[in-house]
Amino acid sequence: MFEQAAPHPPSAKTDEQSEDCTPVRTSSREQGEQPIQTDPIQSQTSTVEVPSGGEGGSKGVEADEDAAKVPLTGAKFTLVMFALLCGVAMASLDGTIVATAIKAVVAELGRQELVPWIGSTYLMSAAITCSLCGKLADLFGRKLVFLLALSLFTLGSAGAGAAQSMSILIGARAVQGLGGGGIFTLAIIIIAEIVPTRKRSIYLGLMTAVFGFSSVIGPLVGGALSDHVSWRWCFLINIPIGLLTIIAVMVFLPFPSPAGTFMQKMAKLDILGALLLSSAIVCFLTPLQLGGSTWEWNSVQVIALFIVSLVQILAFIYVELRVASEPIIPATLFCNSSSPAILGIAIMLGATFFTSLYYMSLFFQITNGDTATQAGVKLIPLMVGFSGASVLTGIFISRTQRYVALFYVGPILAILGGVFMALLTPSSKAYESVLSLGVFGIGTGVLVQVRTFGAQISVPRELLATASAVAQTCNAIGGSVGVAIAGTLFNNVIHAQVASNPVLIEAIRQLEARGVSVDPTSVLAFIRELVVLPDAGLANAELLQVFNHAFKVTYLSLLVYPTLILLLALFVREFPCRVKTDAETVEV
Template identity: 40%
Template sequence: MSAAPISASEHTVAEAAEAAVTAAPTPELARKAAAADAEVGSTNSSEDSGSPDYVRVKLTSLGFVSVFIGLALSIFLAALDQTIVSTAIPAIAKEFQSLDKIAWIGTAFLLTSTAFSPLYGKFADIFGRKPTFMGAIAIFEIGSLICGVANSMELLIFGRAFAGVGAAGLFSTALIIISDIVSFRDRGKYQGMLGGVFGLASVVGPLLGGTFTDSLSWRWCFYINLPLGAVTLVVVFFLLRIPHESDSIMSKLKRIDYLGTFFVFAATICLLIPLEFGGKDWAWSDWRTIIMIIAAIVLYVIFAVVEVKFAVEPVIPPSMFENRSVYALLAIPLLLGGAFIGLIYFLPTYFQIVNGYTATNAGLALIPFLVGVVIMSITTGQLISRTGFLTPFFYIGSTLLTVGAGLLSTLTQDSARGQQIGYMIIAGCGIGFMLQTRILSIQASVTQANIASATASSNFFQTLGGALGIAIVGTIFNNVLASELGPQLSAFVSRNPTGVGSLPDALRNKALDGFSKAFDTSYKAVIPMSGLIFVIALFLKQSRTPRQQQSNEPAMVVAE
């Protein structure tokens, strides 16, 4: 991509326009907006913001390539941190002698990264894309450093929670920045490449974590983030020039919706804790589980009331829902996250227990699934950019995912490796068709002023869907397994799942049949999730990417 640098006058105009669309709608801001629009029209009439070729922020070719590499590194960092620690957990538990707290290594990261996801969209509007992105990287780096030097399990868990706050911003803000520096026509292919980077990091993570743990130390699973994050910070600081408001820090802090932020954070934490521990440490009928879920529902209702009635600059602006398709386009990532994580979370367990693979080989066995995700994510981005179509990819992706989940549910201990590979590729391709489509669709359905909030909200719902998917699939799996194995064999497997191979032939076959039945039933739970995506997509009407007539109109996907 080649473009001229922003001139001083264009920079000033962009700042005024940004202030007009992101701040409270006062008469003074309306005057600034009108003046900015007039000046943009006179100085840059060939590139109106309604055109698919419009680019809000211009960069030189070298600057664009450098910034894109920086954004890709940030996505790689955040995705890597989610998976790299999985193969290091046994070594961490051994060093700190805290097996009972080991689940919190993942839980702490999940809680903060999910809860903070919807907040970064508004932070990007208030403080500017660049400061918000750099702040997220800095928080992530500090959290990684704390994890690397931790001398106790408690400090490690704190570091993971701290890093999760930054990781939430890395995903959302990177996609928001792409929407500023790339025209809508080309956005698909670049977001598709970022999706490919995410998939690549997911594949590399467990392998890299195992290598570090065996050859150096588990601490390098966190130290590796420091040089990569430093490179990203330098590139973004020197090369990314995005217009921002020149208001004082105090005036920006006053614009934050503190009440809405508190309620969405509290509600998400109350929902995620029982989803994480329900069916394992807590029974689903446990009073703690029930109370926290009820509290989450009440807090989300209060959050909605605050956003609609009281907030001046809401975390999730009600104006974002003027296009009814936004409801559907937030339901889709919720279901997609549940299907994606629900499948990938238990596949390694299948390979380890039913096929007798080691942890490393189980990670390698997942490569066909993730290759399908990566290749189709990149390919779909290219196709969207070339054709302008969006909704057909939901139909294709949900169909493939439904078929893939159904086929995976038929796997047994006697299934051939070719079957496993083929089924995983089909499911992976289905997910890849939809990963970037869901972001591009929601960005096309809101005004320019709401793109940041819409992008962050989509990421929030996909992450939340992942937590729901694990809870649903895990509960079904555990219930079916307990029913198939009986109390004594179930208790043995619970204490030593990888010891199934050491059982006498009759008990081993019973255990393996029980696991196969549990995987079969739990994977079938993914079928209605992906099927619902197809049904929801039917309510979206969009033929091809049109040219907007005005810059303040949503672009494409409209509910019927």
């Protein structure tokens, strides 16, 4: 299937096999296993040219492609991939579907003051399991941990759909997050086990496309279900999909369990490190989620939690370096420049993608008067660009085995799309919106795909699960940080503009005289409240101008993140796909 590879001379830009943590692709023969034949597109034996002695000369050898550990027939492979994609679709859809259902939830359950916790608890519990599932998968097996994640997510969905109070809903969302945080990460890890490195990017691209598609249509689906059925179906819809996915994984994914008893595996688990990391994540994300809304940014709660989080991170680092026999995040993960650079890119990418998605939907609802469902429809160009770019990027990497250049292409396109989006106004033409969203979607789609592949290829095989889990955690944390920073900037601009606008000052005075409490940063609510005033038209026009200015400033500020990605890309090194045989390293 694969063409003969030319000898690859040593190069400053391409890392060869070394003793300093350079990734080594180990063949199944070396591991004492029989080479396994998978789906026809997956694994073949090929004759390749490899450097002999490290300095010159080459010879042909027979080499197995890397990462084909599980014996899957064509039908089984297809069913397992379908199950993985269903799991990813559920988890990513649930991250955004609830946004447009909040109004209906509050109308039935009340307790509006607890609304921020509906999203916060999901995000925090997901971040915790996302950071831990890599090590858990190494100790207890990919299949078992993936089934546990699917079961928790499905159970949490049932609880959320049946919730009779806001407190029960929030608790169910926490259970959902525990499962959802592991689903995407475990799916990535499993793909690395059943697909050879050379073909891995194709399937990662498909998975990334499903993730992007589900994330973007989440508000659209949530709005439609809330308007025409019930908000409960935003959660109940996961139950049949989750059960089918669990059955498919149990039947068709014959992953072997790692050797050792349960107690032996538990003895290897870094419990102290897990507790410190989990607590640090909660203490860091809580003020990011509640700061500026429930709590003031300079409040004691926010400052104290950030300090506690920092202390716990320092303690976690000490435990991992000095105490833990099998650390959750080993120091060897950072022993080449690519891995920490890609983790930094994951943070910046999360900040860029999730923040832009939120404020773009808000733009359509405020400037055009769209419903949440209509705003979701107008985000389709972003979804198409993101999903298409993810798939095509995977094909490109598979055929060329080169990926570092894409770390430059992605942020450049994201910057262009971000500038175009910042320049949108209520009078912008439809094609301008489509173009800006499409370009931004293509840029972020390229980045998500190459980040996922790069995180795996930049580490030795034994660190693949850990690298995937840490990268996903960084992406989630980046999203939280990005939304918090953008929200603070947006609110500050709104406050400053309103405070200097005589028309809006007078409108607020009149509303407060009627007993209406006004928060200028809640622009949608402010617009609805202005309707009762005699000069509502003028005040509404002024408020739209204020919003457009804040929107422009916020989107231009997001350009910092893809710019930093360009700088971090300078530290990413190009690792070829390699297999280590008994005598030498083979490039495939």
